[in-house]
Amino acid sequence: MKIAIIGIGNVGSALARGLAKTSHRLVLGVRDPSDAAAKTLAAEVKAELATPAEGAKSAELIILALPWDAAEAAVKALGDLSGKTVIDCINPLAMIGGSLALTLGHTTSAGETIAGWLPGAYVVKTLNQVGAEIMADNAGISPRPVMFMAGDHAEAKAKVATVLADLGFEPLDAGDITKARLLEPYGMVWINQAMFRGKGRNWAFAAVERT
Numbered sequence: 001m002k003i004a005i006i007g008i009g010n011v012g013s014a015l016a017r018g019l020a021k022t023s024h025r026l027v028l029g030v031r032d033p034s035d036a037a038a039k040t041l042a043a044e045v046k047a048e049l050a051t052p053a054e055g056a057k058s059a060e061l062i063i064l065a066l067p068w069d070a071a072e073a074a075v076k077a078l079g080d081l082s083g084k085t086v087i088d089c090i091n092p093l094a095m096i097g098g099s100l101a102l103t104l105g106h107t108t109s110a111g112e113t114i115a116g117w118l119p120g121a122y123v124v125k126t127l128n129q130v131g132a133e134i135m136a137d138n139a140g141i142s143p144r145p146v147m148f149m150a151g152d153h154a155e156a157k158a159k160v161a162t163v164l165a166d167l168g169f170e171p172l173d174a175g176d177i178t179k180a181r182l183l184e185p186y187g188m189v190w191i192n193q194a195m196f197r198g199k200g201r202n203w204a205f206a207a208v209e210r211t
C-alpha cells in the first residue's frame with residue numbers, strides 16, 4: 001500500500017524507518033521537499049518526497065505526525081481526503097501551569113477533532129502510545145508491544161491493523177473514535193514514565209493473558 005507520512009520529525013522519521021522494512025511504498029510529505037535532511041531520509045528509506053498535500057493525495061493511507069499546535073492548519077491544508085484512511089498519532093499536548101498536559105479530554109479528543117477537520121476521511125487514532133524509537137524498531141521486544149486503535153470505520157481499522165502488525169505491534173481495537181479520549185491519556189502514561197519517572201524510552205505496553 002502507498003503510505004504518506006506527513007511530518008518527518010521524531011515520529012515521522014521513525015515510522016519511515018520502520019515501514020522501510022516492509023513492502024509498503026512511502027511518500028514523505030514535508031513543507032520543503034528540497035531540504036537536505038529530508039532528501040537524506042528519503043534516500044535512506046527509499047521514499048518519494050512531496051509537499052504534504054501532494055503526498056496525501058497520492059497515498060491510500062496517510063499518517064499525521066505533526067505537533068498539535070500546528071495540526072489544524074496543516075491538516076486542513078491537505079485538501080479533500082474523502083475515502084482515505086488517516087492515522088492520527090497526535091497527542092494534544094501543551095504546557096499548562098508549568099506541566100506537560102493534555103489540552104483536551106473528557107468531552108472530546110484530538111482524534112475526534114481531527115476527524116471533524118477531514119470530512120469523509122476514515123480517521124484512526126493509534127501510534128500515540130509509545131515513543132518514536134519503538135515505532136522504528138521493536139524487533140527485540142518480547143512479548144510483542146500492544147497498540148490500540150480507535151476509529152469508526154471497520155475497513156480502515158483492518159487496514160491500519162495490518163500496518164501496525166507490519167511494524168511489529170499487536171493491534172487491538174479499542175472501539176469507535178470517541179475512544180481516542182481513552183488512548184490520549186493512555187499515551188500520557190507512557191510519557192510520564194519515560195520523561196518524569198526515570199523509565200527511559202526503550203519500552204512499550206504489552207497485553208498479556210492467562211492461557
Ligand SMILES: NC(=O)c1ccc[n+]([C@@H]2O[C@H](COP(=O)([O-])OP(=O)(O)OC[C@H]3O[C@@H](n4cnc5c(N)ncnc54)[C@H](OP(=O)(O)O)[C@@H]3O)[C@@H](O)[C@H]2O)c1
Nearest residue numbers: 007008009010011065066067068070074090091128131132
Ligand atoms: N516523539 C514521540 O516519541 C511521540 C510518540 C507518540 C506520539 N507523538 C506525537 O506525534 C506528533 C509528532 O511528534 P514528533 O515528536 O515527531 O514532533 P517533531 O519532532 O516536532 O516533528 C514534527 C514534524 O511536523 C512538521 N510540521 C510542523 N508544522 C507543520 C506544518 N504546518 N505542515 C507540515 N509539517 C509540519 C515538522 O516539520 P518542519 O521540520 O518543517 O517544522 C516536523 O517534521 C506529536 O503530536 C506528538 O504528540 C510523539
